[in-house]
Amino acid sequence: xxxxxxxxxxxVSAIENGTVIDHIPALSLFQVLHLLHLEGFRNxxxxxxxxxxxxxxxxxxxxxxxxxxxAEEINRIALFAPTATLIEIRNYQVVLKKKVEIPDELVNMVxxxxxxxxxxxxxxxxxxxxxxxxxxxxxxxxxxxxxxxxDMVFL
Numbered sequence: 505x506x507x508x509x510x511x512x513x514x515x516v517s518a519i520e521n522g523t524v525i526d527h528i529p530a531l532s533l534f535q536v537l538h539l540l541h542l543e544g545f546r547n548x549x550x551x552x553x554x555x556x557x558x559x560x561x562x563x564x565x566x567x568x569x570x571x572x573x574x575a576e577e578i579n580r581i582a583l584f585a586p587t588a589t590l591i592e593i594r595n596y597q598v599v600l601k602k603k604v605e606i607p608d609e610l611v612n613m614v615x616x617x618x619x620x621x622x623x624x625x626x627x628x629x630x631x632x633x634x635x636x637x638x639x640x641x642x643x644x645x646x647x648x649x650x651x652x653x654x655d656m657v658f659l
Contacts (some may be wrong), residue, residue, distance in 0.1 A: 519548070522569040524591040525581060531553045532584045533564035539580040539658060547571060559586060559623070561590070579611060582606045583640065606637045614642070615657045621647040630659070 533553045542549055548569040555561040572592060573581075582604040592600040606617055610632040616623050623630045624644055631641035632651070634657050640653040 518596055519567055519593050520596055521594050522567065522571050522592075523573055524565045524593065525568075525585070526563070526589045526591060527560060528555065528564040528566065528581075528585040529560070529587060530562040530564050533566070535584045536564075536566065536581055536588075539584065540548050540577055542566075542568065545571070549581045550625070575611075575649075578604055579607045579610070583610075583613075583653070586637075594637075606634060606640065608634055610634065610642055612659060615645045615659055616646065616647060616649065617651050617655045617657070618647045618649045621649070623647075 510594065525536065529650055531554050539552065548567075550567040551565065553560050553564040555565060573590070573626070578590060581590070583606065586604065586606055588604045590600070590604055591598055610630075611632075612629045614630060614632060615637060616630060616632075618624070621644060622628070623644070631645035633645065635641050635650060636642050641650055642656075643650045
């Protein structure tokens with residue numbers, strides 16, 4: 505039997521407290537999960553990918569119970585999911601909704617790809633200036649080499 509005209513939806517329970525990350529590019533979901541170190545997180549995590557989005561075509565979403573992300577973690581999200589929206593939930597109510605933004609500087613987030621860079625030989629904090637937010641290109645503060653997104657290894 506065919507149900508023409510009926511709307512089909514997947515119902516996912518609301519979270520009482522926590523964070524929803526919406527509008528993640530579908531292909532970036534697992535990178536975002538890894539960047540946020542959610543693989544070993546003990547609380548409930550719900551995620552979906554290749555969901556229809558009127559604005560982006562296909563998207564992914566992550567819901568994390570009882571977790572509120574620090575600014576440094578939000579900056580990590582922006583690197584692979586610049587279209588993402590962060591939504592904080594408290595007592596089942598939205599208390600904050602904002603788009604993620606790529607920061608002007610990446611501090612201790614990525615490793616320099618230059619094997620001769622001092623950061624690969626000394627114990628020190630890495631620092632990169634973002635020189636192109638659209639294509640995500642960053643310049644090392646120490647050796648001045650420019651890296652692209654595909655060259656980045658996250659700490």
